[in-house]
Amino acid sequence: MAKINENYLKLPSNYLFSEIAKRVKNFQEKNPDAEIIKLGIGDVTQPLPKVCIDAMTKAVQEMGNAETFRGYGPEQGYNFLREKISEWNYKKNGIDISADEIFISDGSKCDCGNIQEIFSLDNKIAIFDPVYPVYLDSNIMAGRTEIIFLPCTEENNFSPEPPNEKVDLIYLCSPNNPTGTVLNKKILKNWIDYAKKNNSVIFFDAAYSAYITEKNIPHSIYEIDGAKDVAIEFRSFSKTAGFTGTRCGYVVIPENLFGTTSSGEKILLKNLWLRRQTTKFNGTAYIIQRGAAAIYSDEGQVQIKNLINYYLENARIICEGLKEIGLKFFGGKNAPYIWLKTPENFSSWEYFDELLKNFNIVGTPGAGFGACGENYLRLTSFGNREETLKAVERLKK
Ligand code: MLT
Numbered sequence: 001m002a003k004i005n006e007n008y009l010k011l012p013s014n015y016l017f018s019e020i021a022k023r024v025k026n027f028q029e030k031n032p033d034a035e036i037i038k039l040g041i042g043d044v045t046q047p048l049p050k051v052c053i054d055a056m057t058k059a060v061q062e063m064g065n066a067e068t069f070r071g072y073g074p075e076q077g078y079n080f081l082r083e084k085i086s087e088w089n090y091k092k093n094g095i096d097i098s099a100d101e102i103f104i105s106d107g108s109k110c111d112c113g114n115i116q117e118i119f120s121l122d123n124k125i126a127i128f129d130p131v132y133p134v135y136l137d138s139n140i141m142a143g144r145t146e147i148i149f150l151p152c153t154e155e156n157n158f159s160p161e162p163p164n165e166k167v168d169l170i171y172l173c174s175p176n177n178p179t180g181t182v183l184n185k186k187i188l189k190n191w192i193d194y195a196k197k198n199n200s201v202i203f204f205d206a207a208y209s210a211y212i213t214e215k216n217i218p219h220s221i222y223e224i225d226g227a228k229d230v231a232i233e234f235r236s237f238s239k240t241a242g243f244t245g246t247r248c249g250y251v252v253i254p255e256n257l258f259g260t261t262s263s264g265e266k267i268l269l270k271n272l273w274l275r276r277q278t279t280k281f282n283g284t285a286y287i288i289q290r291g292a293a294a295i296y297s298d299e300g301q302v303q304i305k306n307l308i309n310y311y312l313e314n315a316r317i318i319c320e321g322l323k324e325i326g327l328k329f330f331g332g333k334n335a336p337y338i339w340l341k342t343p344e345n346f347s348s349w350e351y352f353d354e355l356l357k358n359f360n361i362v363g364t365p366g367a368g369f370g371a372c373g374e375n376y377l378r379l380t381s382f383g384n385r386e387e388t389l390k391a392v393e394r395l396k397k
Helices: 006-010 016-030 050-063 079-093 108-118 133-142 185-198 269-280 286-293 298-325 348-359 385-396
Strands: 102-105 125-129 147-151 169-173 201-205 231-236 249-252 258-260 266-268 329-331 337-341 376-380
Touching: 006 133, 016 348, 050 286, 050 298, 079 102, 079 286, 102 108, 102 269, 108 133, 108 201, 108 231, 108 249, 108 269, 125 133, 133 147, 169 185, 185 201, 258 269, 266 269, 298 337, 298 385, 348 376, 348 385
Parallel strands: 125 147, 125 169, 169 201, 201 231
Antiparallel strands: 102 249, 231 249, 258 266, 329 337, 337 376
16 A cells, blocks of 8 residues: 655644634534624635736637647746836835746745745754744645744734744744734844854745835845845735735745755755746746736736725724724734734634634634634634624624
8 A cells, every 4th residue: 555645644634724614614504594704714805906807808818819829838937927026026116136036836825835845854944833834734744843933922022033043944924924913124134144144044925015004114025135145035916916716926036045955065046946846837827927917007006005905994994893892902904914812711713613603703713823823813804895894893792
């Protein structure tokens, strides 16, 4: 009989959001009349921007014509999209990232999960606790055992200091999923200095950067001096342009970012990633890349801003409601997530059940993101307005 990868047995039996979906389905079957409001998984609800629809419609037509039909695309992504990302997300903000350093994918989840494959299994990794489960699960699946958890607590503003010991790979996420907090320039500089001193590589997940409302909070780690020597950045169109079901994201691996072999030879990480992708990935659909590129125009920027403001207004509505009720929470200002402290010392899963049973509201139990998420519950602002208002009203009652 074929032997399995036993590392999979070290994982929780279900992925966090699959477990929640299963529990919600069970509840709905037993309570068919319950009008459930889902503020659990961070899935968008509003339609794609018109610029994206128009660009994708045109691309579909091109695919139906022999002269304009496209088969396999360039492995790193179409130049038209990489050039636009370089210009609009980096160069316009004074950051020198070129199209050659950008790798288009079908979303950040895959990129964040796959990036660890180009690094040795004996690397020590540092991960925040609580954390987006993909970072941890993907390392466990690979068989990595040296994992340092950095507790994020109210006392440290959910922003732990770099560890005292040396780690090789560091996962940072700002605005943070799940706590909704952000890392400012000083904090990021501290991490970059740590990485330089210890020859570590930082994985910076900026999937939620479009939700930053406060001035002086970095949208990209490359806003900080020295980041190009130590950091890989992940970005996504999912939460920026409503692409959760459409799928498009990208990784930035700077030109001069190196790893090393066990004998000390320096190897360009960018080349390793391209090598990995060309074997295991055949690119994001042309139609989708055209849709993504459409946000990089004056009109496109207005339309995505409207979309983001809609979800930020939901976040404000939830935060105001929680304040009125007297519940303690964090986030919701620079992020679509609200990190709610459970009342009366409810455990995360108890409070999840309580909200589902008594209010028919779905949240995400903080404990599902790690031990330090216990006694918290995450709410998302990605619902539609009517349901968000209704959820707050139910809670107030
Ligand atoms: C979440 O709810 O944390 C997000 O949906 C995660 C993701 O984008 O995969």
